Amino acid sequence: MMKKNIEGIPEFNRRILNWIELLLPSSQEKRALSIEYGVTGTSLLNHLSKSREYKTLSDIKKAITSFGQKAIRYLEDDNSFDSGN
Numbered sequence: 001m002m003k004k005n006i007e008g009i010p011e012f013n014r015r016i017l018n019w020i021e022l023l024l025p026s027s028q029e030k031r032a033l034s035i036e037y038g039v040t041g042t043s044l045l046n047h048l049s050k051s052r053e054y055k056t057l058s059d060i061k062k063a064i065t066s067f068g069q070k071a072i073r074y075l076e077d078d079n080s081f082d083s084g085n
Contacts, residue, residue: 025057033057037064041076 025033031049037060039045054060067075 024055030054030057030060033060034064037061039064039076044075047075 027049031045034045034048039048048054048060048063054063
């Protein structure tokens with residue numbers, strides 16, 4: 001049983017009782033976020049939006065930012081490895 005006389009517990013309980021649980025984002029929402037972050041390659045957009053590896057929008061954001069611009073260009077262009085970039 002939780003002690004209600006601990007400082008901050010009534011405020012904590014009040015806020016948690018109003019907690020709204022969000023559903024996982026749809027593939028369209030994931031795709032929109034990816035485009036917003038500059039991803040333009042169709043295969044990369046499909047991978048990010050449909051992969052089970054990226055469940056939340058923060059997962060998508062982390063994946064995009066951690067790749068870096070060079071990695072994104074590589075994944076968008078299937079021929080980038082052959083061209084030496």
